[in-house]
Amino acid sequence: MTAPLRNDPATVKVALGDRSYDIVIGRGLIGSLGARIAALRPGAKAAIVTDENVARCHLPAVESALAAAGVPTSRVIVPVGEGSKSFGGFEQVCEAIIAARIERGDLVIALGGGVIGDLAGFAASAVRRGIDYMQVPTSLLAQVDSSVGGKTAINSAHGKNLIGAFYQPILVLADTAALDTLPQREFRAGYAEVAKYGLLGDAAFFSWLEANWRDVFKGGPAREHAIAVSCRAKAAIVARDEREIGDRALLNLGHTFGHALEAACGFSERLLHGEAVAAGMALAFGFSARLGLISAAEAERAIRHLDQVGLPTRPKDIPGGLPSVDRLMDLIAQDKKVKRGMLTFVLVRAIGSAFVESGIDTQDVRAFLSEKLTEQ
Numbered sequence: 001m002t003a004p005l006r007n008d009p010a011t012v013k014v015a016l017g018d019r020s021y022d023i024v025i026g027r028g029l030i031g032s033l034g035a036r037i038a039a040l041r042p043g044a045k046a047a048i049v050t051d052e053n054v055a056r057c058h059l060p061a062v063e064s065a066l067a068a069a070g071v072p073t074s075r076v077i078v079p080v081g082e083g084s085k086s087f088g089g090f091e092q093v094c095e096a097i098i099a100a101r102i103e104r105g106d107l108v109i110a111l112g113g114g115v116i117g118d119l120a121g122f123a124a125s126a127v128r129r130g131i132d133y134m135q136v137p138t139s140l141l142a143q144v145d146s147s148v149g150g151k152t153a154i155n156s157a158h159g160k161n162l163i164g165a166f167y168q169p170i171l172v173l174a175d176t177a178a179l180d181t182l183p184q185r186e187f188r189a190g191y192a193e194v195a196k197y198g199l200l201g202d203a204a205f206f207s208w209l210e211a212n213w214r215d216v217f218k219g220g221p222a223r224e225h226a227i228a229v230s231c232r233a234k235a236a237i238v239a240r241d242e243r244e245i246g247d248r249a250l251l252n253l254g255h256t257f258g259h260a261l262e263a264a265c266g267f268s269e270r271l272l273h274g275e276a277v278a279a280g281m282a283l284a285f286g287f288s289a290r291l292g293l294i295s296a297a298e299a300e301r302a303i304r305h306l307d308q309v310g311l312p313t314r315p316k317d318i319p320g321g322l323p324s325v326d327r328l329m330d331l332i333a334q335d336k337k338v339k340r341g342m343l344t345f346v347l348v349r350a351i352g353s354a355f356v357e358s359g360i361d362t363q364d365v366r367a368f369l370s371e372k373l374t375e376q
């Protein structure tokens, strides 16, 4: 884990048979995108899907890289935010791809955060029954999580990500310099998912993060290293369990509590996804300690790091307050099916050692949460 830090791009392979692809990570890689497209899909046209913020910061560089390599481009720019992961956003993107005469053999490029990756990936899976696409993730969350693994989706009135497909990209190009324009709060929220990989399966990486997180935030080789380790961790899990029948569920560490907190805040700016995951992981560690699976000191160590980087870890850290324990339990039950009063949770035996436990009594969760809600 203390491998030498370099400035060369790092490549992580996602091994999925004939759907295998590379994740390339490095500073300034956007400049090489055109040449990579020309090499992988000679003669292809590309439709670039992005949002208004990312278009302002990074679309010119992407367009000129493609122009320099002779790749004809078109663009579709959707409004910023989760609202674009909707039927309306999907229609806009699909119609624009078709209008640009993108055919099989051409490419869709998802340039943006997780919203764009999910939306453009799903549109690529559907237009002409499937057009190849590349992910050019520009948020930290997208670079370490949403761009890897092929889950694409839009939201339904009934809930998030309910309409989608497993559809793998042909390349993920993570330009770590793109993160320089990302608001600090978004970066920090994405960092929760980076810490998650250490907490769920890699104690040495977690120790490295404790020592080096400031450099990850600053940029430079530590940032690339953290992103590469995160992608490698996710790629390994996805390669074992592409469709989340088993192991992939480990990636949900902190997400059962986290989703309930996110829903309680109305999926608003009040609590970003990564912030909810940080608070959710703190609860998962606290709950594991309560069940006697992990020592209180070890749980405290995990929580302390999340605290230190400025992520919320306690209900009182969440601005605007939280609803009652009854409401939170309802939200948990909506997210996860309750079978005979039992819930499935990702719990921990140590930092770096998470496991899936399906026999968790809802009453134990309720008792734990009501205590946490009253803590000051």
Ligand SMILES: NC(=O)c1ccc[n+]([C@@H]2O[C@H](COP(=O)([O-])OP(=O)(O)OC[C@H]3O[C@@H](n4cnc5c(N)ncnc54)[C@H](O)[C@@H]3O)[C@@H](O)[C@H]2O)c1
Residues within 6 Å of the ligand: 051, 052, 053, 054, 057, 080, 081, 082, 085, 112, 113, 114, 115, 116, 118, 138, 139, 140, 141, 142, 145, 146, 147, 148, 149, 150, 151, 152, 160, 161, 178, 179, 180, 181, 182, 183, 186, 273
């Ligand atoms: N497919 C998956 O496996 C998976 C996994 C996790 C999350 N997700 C999805 O990802 C989405 C969240 O992703 P997100 O946090 O990246 O949200 P996002 O795409 O909305 O990006 C966050 C904000 O940062 C801005 N932004 C992005 N890159 C920027 C840059 N380089 N410079 C300046 N601003 C920039 C965006 O415009 C937006 O305002 C959710 O919809 C979630 O469901 C999917």
Ligand SMILES: [Zn+2]
Residues within 6 Å of the ligand: 145, 193, 255, 273, 277
């Ligand atoms: Zn997440």
